[in-house]
Amino acid sequence: xxxxxxxxxxxxxxxDRVTITCRASQGISSYLAWYQKxxxxxxxxxxxxxxxLQSGVPSRFSGSGSGTEFTLTISSLxxxxxxxxxxxxxxxxxxxxxxGTKVDIK
Amino acid sequence: EVxxxxxxxxxxxxxxxxxxxxTASGFTFGxxxxxxxxxxxxxxxxxxxxxxxxxxxxxxxxxxxxxxRFTISRDxxxxxxxxxxxxxxxxxxxxxxxxxxxxxxxxxWFDPWGQGTLVTVSS
Numbered sequence: 001x002x003x004x005x006x007x008x009x010x011x012x013x014x015x016d017r018v019t020i021t022c023r024a025s026q027g028i029s030s031y032l033a034w035y036q037k038x039x040x041x042x043x044x045x046x047x048x049x050x051x052x053l054q055s056g057v058p059s060r061f062s063g064s065g066s067g068t069e070f071t072l073t074i075s076s077l078x079x080x081x082x083x084x085x086x087x088x089x090x091x092x093x094x095x096x097x098x099x100g101t102k103v104d105i106k
Numbered sequence: 107e108v109x110x111x112x113x114x115x116x117x118x119x120x121x122x123x124x125x126x127x128x129t130a131s132g133f134t135f136g137x138x139x140x141x142x143x144x145x146x147x148x149x150x151x152x153x154x155x156x157x158x159x160x161x162x163x164x165x166x167x168x169x170x171x172x173x174x175r176f177t178i179s180r181d182x183x184x185x186x187x188x189x190x191x192x193x194x195x196x197x198x199x200x201x202x203x204x205x206x207x208x209x210x211x212x213x214x215w216f217d218p219w220g221q222g223t224l225v226t227v228s229s
């Protein structure tokens with residue numbers, strides 16, 4: 001199963017609403033997770049089962065979708081949110097990641 | 107506190123072997139599946155492989171890029187997951203992360219993650 005993400009690069013300002021899309025090459029139900037990755041740091045789980053917010057993750061993050069199209073939304077971008085975001089399908093092996101979306105400062 | 111600590115990374119020549127370890131603490135290791143994920147310099151995340159808990163057969167799955175060369179194992183008595191890497195190639199150069207996954211839930215996710223260990227394959 002291949003995953004694509006759009007956009008690959010997103011320039012935004014603090015306070016902006018940001019939406020990242022992940023598309024799967026075939027249906028994966030809700031077996032999708034989102035991770036945040038900063039340079040030199042371990043990935044951090046944000047969302048699992050497409051829309052379930054991981055404990056401790058700020059509520060400005062939300063996920064939606066099922067089947068082949070999914071979105072990660074940050075309702076009001078904060079300075080600590082500038083990072084690269086990856087989706088991952090966990091419907092079937094291999095558990096592929098999307099290519100990533102880098103969110104940087106406009 | 108749930109914690110995963112990788113070790114064993116370093117510089118290795120192409121064709122040689124290396125073994126990475128992931129030591130877990132703060133949870134019942136044997137109840138969980140474990141996975142390895144890598145990130146090559148300047149590239150995205152790549153799933154490497156997965157080992158289920160003994161309750162689910164301890165079965166393993168691998169990415170096509172490492173199948174036949176890499177082996178994941180686990181020692182529940184020591185709370186350690188290992189990644190044996192043989193016939194290493196320059197394209198295996200990456201930071202390798204270990205991560206935990208529930209083996210009992212309807213859905214799978216990876217959390218938490220270790221800090222990563224760098225493997226450099228070069229002559």
